[in-house]
Amino acid sequence: MSSNLLKTPKDRGRAGDKIFSGVSLGAGILILVILFSVAMFLVVQASPVFTADPETVTGGEGFAAYIFPIVVGTVIAAAIALLIATPVGILVALFISHYAPRRLARIFGYVVDLLAAIPSVIYGAWGYLVLAPQMSTIFTWLAENLGWIPIFAGPASQTGKTILTAGIVLAVMVIPIITSLSREIFLQTPNLHEEAALAMGATRWEMVRMAVLPFARPGIVSATMLGLGRALGETMAVALVLSPGLLSASLISSGNQTIAAEIALNFPEAFGLRLSELIAAGLVLFVITLIVNMIARLIISRSKEFSGAN
Template structure:
């Protein structure tokens, strides 16, 4: 290769680097601009509701009194979903990555990925038409035998459309997300670490506990937080499954509501100050989601020694 051709190749490479660098910078700036634009729109449109007299807001007690129970309902549904989905997802991911035969693991991985592609309205229809009806007798049993616990206090909903049912449906929806991400993180564990643990006499479970899980901890946290974001913002499934009403501590009574479902159910017929109130509710959900992601990044940064899974 002559000096002239080498110089030409290097010049083309530098030009390509500049183009790629500029495109990457533009993409990053675009994301920040969109995020800022959404936040600005929500703040501006929410100001009338935030500054309106209390008696003009739904309920007649002010915006924060109106939004408080809905925020609690949103968090309850999301927490129920994570409590149910997280251990199952991690167990399935470990089975696929470290226990299942290769052919079975590939099939299960495909099924899990397929579950993530199912539209939320399908999950909602399944929850409303099948799950709520079938789980109603269980709610009656819980009310009769464990009603001394506030979360199972009766009377149980006759339709089965409760915040617990909504949480179960959400857990099914976030399960493939957490499973897929956790599986990929588990597969990234250095084989040398696993083989070293086994060579020292560790059992399969001890190897997973000492080598795989510590390495994958930041990735698992990221997967859980991503699932939490899906659960917080889910709309149609919750709207179909939940019989909305006043906030209640019981998970098996009709009542409670989530922010996303509240907006979806009321926005089409809203006008005037009601529109601003719903947009303000969206702003609250935006802040909650942003706070969750910031918390996730902070937790992950505390385990940056395992940055290979981050």
């Protein structure tokens, strides 16, 4: 798109052209610099903890021993969230794209987007004051009847503030992400494929299974990965809903902690080495979510090339 084919005699505005293209190039590079400096500043501020005497780190056994349980806790919370959110999110997306009456589908789409618009602290407050008390009765029942399964081992939390409750709140926050991305891809399914399946006498589900889902598989995978990224990094819902503790296999007694909540709960009072520790924990979280997001984006860009979508 070269524009300077026509040169005015006085060359008026040539400087403007240069400045404007330079400034916009600078803005683009600035974004790369920001992302790079996010990583750099975190590394610099976190570095004292890696060289520190293991005894001075919280827990007294070095950074690895400190970070491991909360990484596992983060993964547990995210796993619970995805186990619930992936099937529900995909089915809701199918509902909006293929099952709901055409005229209502748009409105339902807005409604699901509304779920995404609610600030996370409000979900946290809701989980803390509404969901957790409700869950405690279910937990008691689970501990009594299914207590022999390690994940439902008692004693059940009386407040309901456990990692399972946190996982459910996270699931509610992840569903709209998975839904809106999957919906976009379901809607891109070639109409001819769908009509061909229906013309062969397929039922609606057979049409979805044979025409829509194979087409959308990479999209679903990457939507789930992006949901995972959100669930891993979500802070407030966990900070409010979970009453933290040591790593434990039981999902219904208080215990476990996630990286993001650990930072949020302890950062305001932290100083010195504790501060570096928390920033290092943030760095670990950053690296994990970065990897998850990059894989998701790679899958999306690959599937775009192959499917002919867009």
